[in-house]
Amino acid sequence: MAETILVLGSNGQIGTELVSALRQVHGTNQVIACDIKEPLNASSPFELSDVLDKDGLLQLFKKYQPTQVYLLAALLSAIGEQKPKKAWELNMDGLLNVLDLCVDFKVKRVFWPSSIAVFGPHSPRENTPQYCVMDPNTVYGFSKLAGERWCEYYFQKYGLDVRSIRYPGLIGWKAAPGGGTTDYAVHIFHEALSKGSYACFLSAQTALPMMYMEDAIRATLELMDAQAEKITVRSSYNLGGISFTPEMLAAEIRKHIPEFTISYVDKDPRQAIADSWPKSIDDSFAQKDWSWKLKYDLAEMTSDMIKNIKK
Numbered sequence: 001m002a003e004t005i006l007v008l009g010s011n012g013q014i015g016t017e018l019v020s021a022l023r024q025v026h027g028t029n030q031v032i033a034c035d036i037k038e039p040l041n042a043s044s045p046f047e048l049s050d051v052l053d054k055d056g057l058l059q060l061f062k063k064y065q066p067t068q069v070y071l072l073a074a075l076l077s078a079i080g081e082q083k084p085k086k087a088w089e090l091n092m093d094g095l096l097n098v099l100d101l102c103v104d105f106k107v108k109r110v111f112w113p114s115s116i117a118v119f120g121p122h123s124p125r126e127n128t129p130q131y132c133v134m135d136p137n138t139v140y141g142f143s144k145l146a147g148e149r150w151c152e153y154y155f156q157k158y159g160l161d162v163r164s165i166r167y168p169g170l171i172g173w174k175a176a177p178g179g180g181t182t183d184y185a186v187h188i189f190h191e192a193l194s195k196g197s198y199a200c201f202l203s204a205q206t207a208l209p210m211m212y213m214e215d216a217i218r219a220t221l222e223l224m225d226a227q228a229e230k231i232t233v234r235s236s237y238n239l240g241g242i243s244f245t246p247e248m249l250a251a252e253i254r255k256h257i258p259e260f261t262i263s264y265v266d267k268d269p270r271q272a273i274a275d276s277w278p279k280s281i282d283d284s285f286a287q288k289d290w291s292w293k294l295k296y297d298l299a300e301m302t303s304d305m306i307k308n309i310k311k
Contacts, residue, residue, distance in 0.1 A: 004030055006066045008051055008098065009073030011035040014113065014167075014216070016175035018070060019043075021217050032064055035073075051094035054101075061101050068224070070111045071098045077117055078270050079179035080140040091143035095150060103158045110162045111224055114148050114236035116209055117141035117181075118166060121276045128278035130238045130285045137276055148235040155234045163223050164236035165216075168281060171301060172213030173308040181273045185210055185249060188262070189305045192253050197261045201268035204247040207279040211241030212296040212304070219292060226290040233285055240283040242298050252302040 003026050010019050010033035022031045033039075034049035049060055051073045073094050080087035095112060102110050119128055120135035136142045144166075151162040169182025177183040184200050191198040202208075211219075219239055223231075250262040286292035296304070 001067075002026070002030055003067045004032070004064050005068040005070065006032050006034055006060065006064060007070045007072065008034045008049060008094075009071065010046075011037065011039050012072055012178050013170060013172060013175045013213075014220075015070075015072045017172060017213055017217050018072070018220060021221060022070075025221070032066075034060065051097055052090065054097045057097055057101055061105050065105065067108045068110070069098060069102055069107050071095060072113060074113075074143075075140065076178050076180040077115075077138050077140040077273055078181055078183070080143075081138060081269065081273070084139040087139045088143055091140070092146060095147050099150065099154045099160065099162070102162075103154065103160055108161065109224060110151075110160060111220065112147065112151055112162060112164050114144045114164050114166045115140070116166055116168050116277055116281060117273075118145040118148065118236070119276075119278050123278060125279045127280050127282045128238070129282045130233065138273055141276075144236075151236070152234040161228055162234065163231060165219060165223060165239050165286075166236045166281075167216060168209035168211045168239060168241040170213055170216050171210055171305065172216075173305055174213070181270045181277070182208055182210060184246060188246070188249060188253065189309055192257050192260045193306065193309055196257065196259055197263070198250075199263050199265050200246045201265050201270050202246055202274050203271060204262075204264055205245050206271070206274050207243050207245045208274060208277060209241045209243050209279070209281045211239065211294075212301040214304075215241070215294055215296050218295070219286070222292065223286075223290055230289050232289050237286045237289075237292075238281050238283045239286055239292070240281040241294065242296070242301070243280040244298050248298065249302070252298055253306070255299075256303065256306050 032045045075087035154160040177186045
């Protein structure tokens with residue numbers, strides 16, 4: 001039986017690439033992109049949709065009777081700190097609206113992204129395990145942590161097959177980043193190619209887990225394709241990626257652009273957010289449960305980013 005897939009929040013950094021990947025697998029007309037604004041180059045089918053408008057969502061579910069739903073609409077870490085109550089409303093009420101409709105319409109499978117932002121100052125910083133102390137101190141972080149609890153609750157109480165990944169910082173060239181603390185690792189490539197220099201808002205030695213977008217999209221599809229009995233984590237899976245500092249990334253870029261220089265901005269509020277996050281992540285549950293394996297390392301990612309942005 002053909003799948004009918006709704007992607008809510010399809011205009012963002014993940015959604016742009018995920019819609020394309022899903023359409024390659026399931027066919028263009030089976031994947032409906034949905035967002036609050038029409039994208040500049042909207043590829044149909046596309047529907048205007050606000051996850052906070054429950055009546056509008058209901059009409060969307062009635063029209064398409066989806067078998068799978070991907071909920072990507074969210075306010076990210078840096079923007080969330082500027083609009084804390086708006087971030088909580090969008091990240092929480094949007095999730096609950098969608099989960100309720102997925103139960104009502106007997107949706108087969110739901111994907112909702114979490115983040116390494118669920119960890120906090122008292123979480124282990126190195127090789128952060130799947131289960132540990134979690135005390136996030138950003139609205140984005142604690143909305144994602146609460147969302148994980150809701151996803152697991154809906155699985156246990158209603159049997160809703162919700163699946164999730166705690167994404168590390170994501171790096172891609174096809175869409176602009178959405179206001180996160182790890183965005184420097186995208187901006188740096190554009191500035192390196194256009195100006196030959198970059199002023200980084202994080203310090204030289206700030207190590208964070210990152211992942212190339214191709215790996216992140218592949219991980220998402222592999223998780224959603226896995227047999228339900230293999231999924232042992234119903235909150236959200238750790239995904240490790242590659243850990244590096246701005247200094248390490250700049251050194252890798254210099255192998256392609258030798259004249260590239262980097263400087264560092266003092267006292268940016270995003271530094272405090274980054275300092276509360278893990279430096280590296282243990283994703284052994286994902287490896288064991290659904291055979292997750294990283295493909296892109298720092299060198300391969302850097303080379304591919306520069307090649308594609310140049311194009």
